[in-house]
Amino acid sequence: MPDLAAPGLPVLGLDADDTLWENQVRFAAVEDNFCGLVAPWVEAEAARVALLDTGRAYIRHHGYGVNSFILSMVDTGIQLSAGSITADELGLILSWGHDLIDSPVELLPEVADTLAELADTHRLLLITKGNPTDQLKKVTDSGLAGHLWQVEVVAEKDPASYATVLERHGVDPTRFLMVGNSVRSDVLPVLAIGGRAVHVPHGLYSALEEADCPELDGFDVPVLDRLADLPGLLADWPGPARDDPA
Numbered sequence: 001m002p003d004l005a006a007p008g009l010p011v012l013g014l015d016a017d018d019t020l021w022e023n024q025v026r027f028a029a030v031e032d033n034f035c036g037l038v039a040p041w042v043e044a045e046a047a048r049v050a051l052l053d054t055g056r057a058y059i060r061h062h063g064y065g066v067n068s069f070i071l072s073m074v075d076t077g078i079q080l081s082a083g084s085i086t087a088d089e090l091g092l093i094l095s096w097g098h099d100l101i102d103s104p105v106e107l108l109p110e111v112a113d114t115l116a117e118l119a120d121t122h123r124l125l126l127i128t129k130g131n132p133t134d135q136l137k138k139v140t141d142s143g144l145a146g147h148l149w150q151v152e153v154v155a156e157k158d159p160a161s162y163a164t165v166l167e168r169h170g171v172d173p174t175r176f177l178m179v180g181n182s183v184r185s186d187v188l189p190v191l192a193i194g195g196r197a198v199h200v201p202h203g204l205y206s207a208l209e210e211a212d213c214p215e216l217d218g219f220d221v222p223v224l225d226r227l228a229d230l231p232g233l234l235a236d237w238p239g240p241a242r243d244d245p246a
């Protein structure tokens with residue numbers, strides 16, 4: 001077992017949803033169910049646009065995650081049906097929310113072995129956004145908690161929130177490396193505070209996450225097909241997080 005508190009080890013930031021385990025595919029399936037539910041009133045594409053607009057408003061008030069998603073569907077269903085959606089149908093939407101929260105964590109390929117390997121050489125700092133109760137439950141259910149040095153659930157993954165988290169844990173941003181599937185949330189804000197990032201794309205993205213997101217052309221950001229390639233990359237990629245640990 002590595003000494004998870006070993007101060008000499010560099011700190012490696014890890015995203016959770018769609019980096020360590022499947023997430024968006026579950027939300028996309030529920031969204032498809034929602035489109036079917038409101039099909040008597042609107043076509044699927046119009047339902048998706050309305051749900052996205054409402055979702056943005058709910059995230060501003062309630063944060064990211066399953067709670068905002070469910071509230072958005074309830075509100076959007078009422079709007080699109082002009083109030084004629086039934087109580088049973090609203091109850092069905094709520095049940096989809098419970099199913100999302102209760103569904104088992106599905107690790108992406110080779111994640112468990114990769115984190116076990118990375119934990120020997122790095123202090124692993126998981127940084128995720130969403131509903132804290134849901135996110136922390138997923139960390140526990142994932143079986144990965146024993147490899148993690150710290151877990152942070154933040155309201156937004158922007159430069160300020162990364163800076164706050166790193167300061168709280170005594171990590172110099174210039175020695176910090178973040179790994180995740182989202183350019184918007186895991187790469188750009190870390191570069192903005194002087195850190196480094198590795199992009200591990202996932203095939204499926206929410207419209208909220210990747211809308212209007214710039215390309216990575218011109219940035220020194222490695223792109224990996226799978227997380228299992230990360231230990232090899234870190235061994236061959238000189239940088240302060242590896243060569244000059246805090």
Ligand SMILES: [Mg+2]
Nearest residue numbers: 015017018181
């Ligand atoms: Mg993610």
